[in-house]
Amino acid sequence: MNRVLVVDDEPQIRRALRTSLEAHGYEVQTVGTGEEAVIGAAESAPELMLLDLGLPDLDGTEVIRRVRGFTELPIIVLSVRDAQQDKVAALDAGADDYVTKPFAMEELLARARAAMRRAQPGEPPAPTMRFGALEMDLGRRLVLLEGETLRLTPTEYQLLEAFATHPGKLLTHQWLLRKVWGQGYGTETTYLRTYVRALRKKLGDDAQAPQLIVTEPGVGYRWIAESTDAES
Numbered sequence: 001m002n003r004v005l006v007v008d009d010e011p012q013i014r015r016a017l018r019t020s021l022e023a024h025g026y027e028v029q030t031v032g033t034g035e036e037a038v039i040g041a042a043e044s045a046p047e048l049m050l051l052d053l054g055l056p057d058l059d060g061t062e063v064i065r066r067v068r069g070f071t072e073l074p075i076i077v078l079s080v081r082d083a084q085q086d087k088v089a090a091l092d093a094g095a096d097d098y099v100t101k102p103f104a105m106e107e108l109l110a111r112a113r114a115a116m117r118r119a120q121p122g123e124p125p126a127p128t129m130r131f132g133a134l135e136m137d138l139g140r141r142l143v144l145l146e147g148e149t150l151r152l153t154p155t156e157y158q159l160l161e162a163f164a165t166h167p168g169k170l171l172t173h174q175w176l177l178r179k180v181w182g183q184g185y186g187t188e189t190t191y192l193r194t195y196v197r198a199l200r201k202k203l204g205d206d207a208q209a210p211q212l213i214v215t216e217p218g219v220g221y222r223w224i225a226e227s228t229d230a231e232s
Contacts, residue, residue, distance in 0.1 A: 002116060005046035006030045007037040007063070008078070009056050017050065020105050034058025041067045048116055050108075053079040053090065061093045068094035074115035078103065084218030091172045091219065098170065098219075114168045129164055131212065131225035134203065136164055145203065155180060156199050163213060163223040172220040196221060 004026045006017045014030040021028045031040050034055045041049060049067070053060030064075055077090045077098045087098045096115045099108055127139040135144040141157055143150040152160065158180045162171065173192055177185035196213065205212040214222045 001025060001027045002048065003027045003029065003044065003046040004112070005037065005040045005044065005049045007034070007040075007049060007055070007060075008032065008052040009054065010052075013052070024109060032056075034060070034063040037063050038066045041071060041073055046073060047119070048112055049073055049075045050112075051075055051077050051095070053077060053081055053086065061089050064090060064093040064095050072119065074119045076108075076111055076115055078108070087216075087219045088172055088174070091170060092174050096169060118167075118169060130228045131164070132228055134212070134225070136160070138165075150202060152199070152202065155195060156202070159195055159199055160203075163221065164225075167223050167225070167227065170216055170220055170222050176220065 002025075004021055006014055006021070006028060008014050008017070008030070009032045011032070014032065018028045018030055029040060029044055029046065031037055032055075034057050037049070037051065037055075037058075040046065051060050051063060055063070058066075060077060060079070064077075067073060067075065075095045077087075077095045078101055079086065079090075079098070080101045081087075082100045090098055096118070097111050099111060127137060129136045129138065133146045136142070137144075138161065143152055143157065143160065159176070162176060162179050171179075173189045174186045177188055177192055181188075196215075197207075200207055200210075200213060203212055207213075207215065210224065212223065212225045214224050216222055
């Protein structure tokens with residue numbers, strides 16, 4: 001039974017989430033403050049945290065930073081704040097996903113399952129990853145599309161690898177810039193968009209009806225392709 005820590009200052013929301021999550025087989029602990037959230041994450045070893053940002057003692061972003069100091073526990077933010085700067089701040093602090101209130105419970109459950117799957121310890125990424133007609137050989141840094149070698153620049157390859165090895169996770173502009181270009185980067189979003197546009201064109205992925213890379217406006221990108229095969 002997966003343990004979930006729900007952090008929200010509104011009792012009715014805590015009750016509603018507890019009822020829904022327990023109905024789907026989760027073990028639920030609820031708290032109403034940021035300090036309780038940090039203590040609960042440390043002492044109860046939950047497998048997922050659902051975190052509201054508007055807490056009475058600590059801002060939720062500060063809770064994320066503190067929790068990230070000692071655990072990689074998956075954190076999904078649930079908040080009425082829908083401004084992109086709030087989303088970016090939470091994700092850059094270490095949140096795994098961001099869901100704006102009000103939300104559909106089925107969507108939240110799907111996001112929760114995806115976050116916990118990514119967090120499960122397992123084997124390293126397979127040398128070969130397949131997403132339909134797209135095949136990536138991580139060992140040889142080789143990419144095939146419909147059996148033909150896809151010629152990517154070194155930067156395009158690193159960007160594709162960052163996406164494909166973090167499936168389903170919302171990757172912020174800052175995270176991608178630092179991951180691909182280095183720690184000295186973080187604000188060059190126009191630069192990043194140019195490379196994503198070029199990569200999409202080579203992959204044949206339509207930004208208006210994406211099958212691989214989804215744009216999260218003002219925040220970042222998400223790799224949505226399902227793995228169809230993997231070889232060790």
